[in-house]
Amino acid sequence: MLFEAVKVKDALNILKENLRSIPVRSKEVPLLESLNRVLAEDIYSPEDIPPFDRSTVDGYAVIARDTFGAGESLPAILKVVAEIKMGERPGVALKPGEAAKISTGGMLPEGSDAVVMLEYTHPFEDGTLVVERPVAPGENVILKGEDVKKGSLVLPKGHTLRPQDLAVLAGMGLQKVKVAISPKVAVISTGDEVKPPGSELRDGEIRDMNSFSLAGLVLKWGGVPVIYGVVRDDFNDIRKAVFKALDETDLVIISGGSSIGTRDLTVKVIESLGKPGVLAHGLAVKPGKPTILGAVEGKPVVGLPGHPVSAMVIFELVVRPIISWFLGRPENYGRIKVKAKIARNISSAAGREDFIRVKLEERHGELWAIPVLGKSGIISTMVESHGLARIPSEKLGVKEGEYIEVELY
Amino acid sequence: MLFEAVKVKDALNILKENLRSIPVRSKEVPLLESLNRVLAEDIYSPEDIPPFDRSTVDGYAVIARDTFGAGESLPAILKVVAEIKMGERPGVALKPGEAAKISTGGMLPEGSDAVVMLEYTHPFEDGTLVVERPVAPGENVILKGEDVKKGSLVLPKGHTLRPQDLAVLAGMGLQKVKVAISPKVAVISTGDEVKPPGSELRDGEIRDMNSFSLAGLVLKWGGVPVIYGVVRDDFNDIRKAVFKALDETDLVIISGGSSIGTRDLTVKVIESLGKPGVLAHGLAVKPGKPTILGAVEGKPVVGLPGHPVSAMVIFELVVRPIISWFLGRPENYGRIKVKAKIARNISSAAGREDFIRVKLEERHGELWAIPVLGKSGIISTMVESHGLARIPSEKLGVKEGEYIEVELY
Numbered sequence: 001m002l003f004e005a006v007k008v009k010d011a012l013n014i015l016k017e018n019l020r021s022i023p024v025r026s027k028e029v030p031l032l033e034s035l036n037r038v039l040a041e042d043i044y045s046p047e048d049i050p051p052f053d054r055s056t057v058d059g060y061a062v063i064a065r066d067t068f069g070a071g072e073s074l075p076a077i078l079k080v081v082a083e084i085k086m087g088e089r090p091g092v093a094l095k096p097g098e099a100a101k102i103s104t105g106g107m108l109p110e111g112s113d114a115v116v117m118l119e120y121t122h123p124f125e126d127g128t129l130v131v132e133r134p135v136a137p138g139e140n141v142i143l144k145g146e147d148v149k150k151g152s153l154v155l156p157k158g159h160t161l162r163p164q165d166l167a168v169l170a171g172m173g174l175q176k177v178k179v180a181i182s183p184k185v186a187v188i189s190t191g192d193e194v195k196p197p198g199s200e201l202r203d204g205e206i207r208d209m210n211s212f213s214l215a216g217l218v219l220k221w222g223g224v225p226v227i228y229g230v231v232r233d234d235f236n237d238i239r240k241a242v243f244k245a246l247d248e249t250d251l252v253i254i255s256g257g258s259s260i261g262t263r264d265l266t267v268k269v270i271e272s273l274g275k276p277g278v279l280a281h282g283l284a285v286k287p288g289k290p291t292i293l294g295a296v297e298g299k300p301v302v303g304l305p306g307h308p309v310s311a312m313v314i315f316e317l318v319v320r321p322i323i324s325w326f327l328g329r330p331e332n333y334g335r336i337k338v339k340a341k342i343a344r345n346i347s348s349a350a351g352r353e354d355f356i357r358v359k360l361e362e363r364h365g366e367l368w369a370i371p372v373l374g375k376s377g378i379i380s381t382m383v384e385s386h387g388l389a390r391i392p393s394e395k396l397g398v399k400e401g402e403y404i405e406v407e408l409y
Numbered sequence: 410m411l412f413e414a415v416k417v418k419d420a421l422n423i424l425k426e427n428l429r430s431i432p433v434r435s436k437e438v439p440l441l442e443s444l445n446r447v448l449a450e451d452i453y454s455p456e457d458i459p460p461f462d463r464s465t466v467d468g469y470a471v472i473a474r475d476t477f478g479a480g481e482s483l484p485a486i487l488k489v490v491a492e493i494k495m496g497e498r499p500g501v502a503l504k505p506g507e508a509a510k511i512s513t514g515g516m517l518p519e520g521s522d523a524v525v526m527l528e529y530t531h532p533f534e535d536g537t538l539v540v541e542r543p544v545a546p547g548e549n550v551i552l553k554g555e556d557v558k559k560g561s562l563v564l565p566k567g568h569t570l571r572p573q574d575l576a577v578l579a580g581m582g583l584q585k586v587k588v589a590i591s592p593k594v595a596v597i598s599t600g601d602e603v604k605p606p607g608s609e610l611r612d613g614e615i616r617d618m619n620s621f622s623l624a625g626l627v628l629k630w631g632g633v634p635v636i637y638g639v640v641r642d643d644f645n646d647i648r649k650a651v652f653k654a655l656d657e658t659d660l661v662i663i664s665g666g667s668s669i670g671t672r673d674l675t676v677k678v679i680e681s682l683g684k685p686g687v688l689a690h691g692l693a694v695k696p697g698k699p700t701i702l703g704a705v706e707g708k709p710v711v712g713l714p715g716h717p718v719s720a721m722v723i724f725e726l727v728v729r730p731i732i733s734w735f736l737g738r739p740e741n742y743g744r745i746k747v748k749a750k751i752a753r754n755i756s757s758a759a760g761r762e763d764f765i766r767v768k769l770e771e772r773h774g775e776l777w778a779i780p781v782l783g784k785s786g787i788i789s790t791m792v793e794s795h796g797l798a799r800i801p802s803e804k805l806g807v808k809e810g811e812y813i814e815v816e817l818y
Contacts, residue, residue, distance in 0.1 A: 031606070032634070035625050049788075050615050056716070056786050058668050086642065086668075087602030089612035103668035105602050105715065107613040118669075147787045155792070162818055163625025164791035167618040167717055170606045171788060193496030193514050197440070197579045203498035204516040206459050209576040216444050216572025225441070233495065259467050259495075259512035260527075306514065307465070308576055336817065338747055339776075367748075377465050378556045379458075379580060382573035383564070408745065409571060 005282040007393065008317045008353070011293050014279045016325070020298025024328035025181040031169055034161050037179035038222065038327040043155040048145035049171045053108040057140045060099040060121055060129060061090075061112040064137040076131040080123060084109060099129050108141060115140035148172065158329045160222075183326035185223040185319075186245035187214045189230045190238060190256035190266070191306065196230055209308050209379055210255040217315045221334065223251070223323045233262050239269045246273065246299055251322055253315070256306040263290055266303040270294040273301075284393060286354045287376035288314040309376040313355050313388065316407075336408045340369035342389060347397035357385035358406055369406050385409075414691040416802065417726045417762070420702050423688045425734070429707025433737035434590040440578055443570050446588035447631065447736040452564040454581045457554035462517040466549045469508040469530055469538060470499075470521040473546040485540040489532060493518060508538050517550060524549040557581065567738045569631075592735035594632040594728075595654035596623050598639045599647055599665035599675070600715065605639055618717050618788055619664040626724045630743065632660070632732045642671050648678045655682065655708055660731055662724070665715040672699055675712040679703040682710075693802060695763045696785035697723040718785040722764050722797065725816075745817045749778035751798060756806035766794035767815055778815050794818075 026040030055061065062078060070076035082092040083101040090109035092100060099116075100109050101123075108115070117140065120133040148154055148168065155165055161179075169177055189211045197207050208230050215225035226249050231241045238254070245252045254266055271277040274296040283291045287310035292303030300322055304311040321331040340360060348354040358369035369389050374381035387408040391398055398404055435449030464470065471487060479485035491501040492510040499518035501509060508525075509518050510532075517524070526549065529542040557563055557577065564574055570588075578586055598620045606616050617639050624634035635658050640650045647663070654661045663675055680686040683705040692700045696719035701712030709731055713720040730740040749769060757763040767778035778798050783790035796817040800807055807813055 031621055032624055032628075032636075035628055051610055052612060054615070054786070056784055058670075085613075086600065087611075087613050103670065105600065105615070105668065107602075142784055142786050147789050154789070163622045163629060164717075164721060164788060164818070166625045167622035167721075167788050168792055170621040171616050171618040171717075173606055173610075173616055175606050191495065191514065193516075197582055197584050201460055201582075202496075203461060204494075204496050206463070206514070207580050207582055209580040212440055212579040213572045213576035215441055216575045219441075219444055220572060227441075259514065261467075261512065308573075308580075312573060312576075336745060375465055375551055377463070377551050379573060379576050380556050380563070383577055409573070 005284040005289060006280055007284050011280040011283060012318065012321055015293050015295060015300055015322070018276050018279055018295040019300060022325050024326065026178045027181055028176045028178050030176055031166055031174065034177045034179050035163065035166060036222070037161055038329045039155055039157055039159045039161060040178045040180045040328065042153055042157050043169065043177070045148045045150055045152055045154050045172045047172060048150045049148040050142055050144060050146070052144050054142045055102045055104060055106045055108060055115045055140060056142055057115055057117045058103050059115045059117045059140065060131070061094065061102045061108050061115050062099045062131070062135065063094055063096060063112055064114040064135050064139065066096060067116060067131050067134040070131050070134045072132050078129040078131060080127045080129050082109065113137045113141070160329060160333060180327040182222055182224045183250035183323060184226055184248070185218045185323065186226050186228055186249040186252040187211050187218065188228045188241050188245060188252065188254045190233055190254060190262060191230065192233045194230045194256060210304070210306070210311050213308060213312050213379070214253060214255060214304070214315055217312065217319070218323070221320050221323050222327050233265060235265055235268060238265055239272060242269055242301065243273060246296055246301070250299065250326060251319070252299070252301045253304055253319055254301070255304040255311045262306070263292070263303070266292055270296065270301050270303070283314070284352045285314070285317065286352055288317070291318065293318065307376040308379040309357070309382055312382060316388070337405050338367060338408065339403050340367040340389070340406050341401050342398050342404045343368050343370040344400050345397065346371060346391065348391040348395060350396055351393050353393045354391040355388040356391065357381050358387060358389045359384065360386045360406065369404060414693040414698060415689055416693050420689040420692060421727065421730055424702050424704060424709055424731070427685050427688055427704040428709060431734050433735065435587045436590055437585045437587050439585055440575055440583065443586045443588050444572065444575060445631070446570055447738045448564055448566055448568045448570060449587045449589045449737065451562055451566050452578065452586070454557045454559055454561055454563050456581060457559045458557040458580045459551055459553060459555070461553050463551045464511045464513060464515045464517060464524045464549060465551055466524055466526045467512050468524045468526045468549065469540070470503065470511045470517050470524050471508045471540070471544065472503055472505055472521055473523040473544050473548065475505060476525060476540050476543040479540050479543045481541045487538040487540060489536045489538050491518065522546045522550070569738060569742060589736040591631055591633045592660055592732060593635055593658040594627045594732065595635050595637055595658040595661040596620050596627065597637045597650050597654060597661065597663045599642055599663060599671060600639065601642045603639045603665065619713070619715070619720050622717060622721050622788070623662060623664060623713070623724055626721065626728070627732070630729050630732050631736050642674060644674055644677060647674055648681060651678055651710065652682060655705055655710070659708065659735060660728070661708070661710045662713055662728055663710070664713040664720045672701070672712070675701055679705065679710050679712070692723070693761045694723070694726065695761055697726070700727065702727065716785040717788040718766070718791055721791060746814050747776060747817065748812050749776040749798070749815050750810050751807050751813045752777050752779040753809050754806065755780060755800065757800040757804060759805055760802050762802045763800040764797040765800065766790050767796060767798045768793065769795045769815065778813060
């Protein structure tokens, strides 16, 4: 167990080593349901796309060399021998000096290797075609297999499917695809003063916010949240909830417990439930230091800080990668980073990674990151900001105008 | 009707003028289901968050001025008169010289205005508290309403809800929220050579890809896709499908018809179904010029080019804003743009907006956009690229190393 505040990366590595190997569970879903899901298999194309040489314009299929040197003053003269119907195999094969009328998407007849656009031709009643421009072999044609080659790896396992990916899968004739099953993530809130949103508050009580931001983040990053509600700060109550959650879900997150007493409770509960128990207690991160990473019988349990901003920041740093392990996708999936100039000096302790909520603003064509200051208990700072600027652990701060990396929400 | 190729913006404006005013239809959903949906009402907070002055640390609630000037050599000496229980109203009011033990999240007792952290205090058995550091009024406290003020506008109508927004809504006690109803978007593919994914292909036939990329984009941008399948290139067949779709959905998109004949069919169908009919035919955009915008009895109908890349590009430029109208959200919602240096010269025609598929790559700390070349019929170029670089209509191209704007997929 790491008692000293450790780097996020080190804590995740220790956790990974202590988990039961995570096999990506998968199921087949219809194409349209696979959007935003993670491929659980490599996809090789069973066929060529397109399956034949295909015209990309309206015009005449020709043999390119018949048009070499053609111009307005000395056009090529060809003979139209057929009109190609859409969706059908051409009935002819072109011989030198011949052409066939073709529409966009039509199949090139045997012998032809290019298409002259309609606007550079003059057809005559007797079948003579005047071509005023040369075409190169392959011009205005998508060759068989030019889009996707039969047998080629089109999309790798671990890839998250986008609209264009559905198109290419459909193009190959696939109607179903194997995707990773989303891990179930238990969301438990703790705190004697924390009440569910529906309740009337008495003095000293506040409403549970973390269950909703964390369940929202679970959904956003591809998990299925299971909300266990608010549990009192009591060893037996927390233990009962975590025990149930470990049984019913793949990953348990407990938020709350920023007071020393409660943090200790979460540690004791994890330790009491099974081996190896708590693996790291305290991260070298601000906000979010009082984070607990543990594992019980091969399942990860994460104790997030109670302050709502800290809980969200640590979710992004710690829980998001764990969800990615279950999905078999790259840990850094979905991290959209931009570079911006920081709008004021910010100091930071050495050896600690700092995350600053920032608003982005364009000023004279440059992107600026304006820190949104506020305690980590103030959720509205997350509502008003656009992303988190990162001060790496080796830096003692940043100076106004310095470039920093901002990860967008 | 605009017969000349027009700017996307102008075409959208004409369309908007010709639509029945679009009232945003709304319904109430439970908080967790509201993620990624668009607020249909302004949200004002019915209460203060937090509803009382709240400690952010473990320590002692004090009257700040009692600690002014305190140091290790000359500490302040206070008397501990109570321990505040979590989730309860403190039983005491502090008088000068008094302190109360408090945990993170505890309610400050009347009279106190700051909290001294545990580590700067020494408590003695007899109730004496030695304080070795001064605190300023408000230090280590979140004041009542400091996060959200009662009556303040927290989230505006038209805002798309993120995890942190759910948290703040939960914090105010809301369990349901009014969101915009997603518009139904009809997706129709046309083409005699186009077959559904499940079918065996004969020579000259290809599979329908556009239905899937376009339905995927509809989902991505908040609509509900209704796939009508592939319709033959026949006036009556297309008319029947569009007529049905107009009855059953809010917005109709027809893809296919890149050949002149089919494009004319789509125009004729739209004209035949009702007023005002076709409003713009041809956009000053590459790829995607052969686009048709129309309206029938107040409902938008868009004819997208058949080439799969062009269809996706025009969806983003034309259909996405229309979906946003129905949702009542800003047209530019979700456009994530980054600046990058273009990796090679690209020429462009004046008066035409060009969109280049690019891969992004970091080289020596700078972001570069590497054009993925390929005909607009080649969907794999969309699979391999990360976004679209835009060459504005007033430019004749971009030079290698020039900064361009890239919109990420």
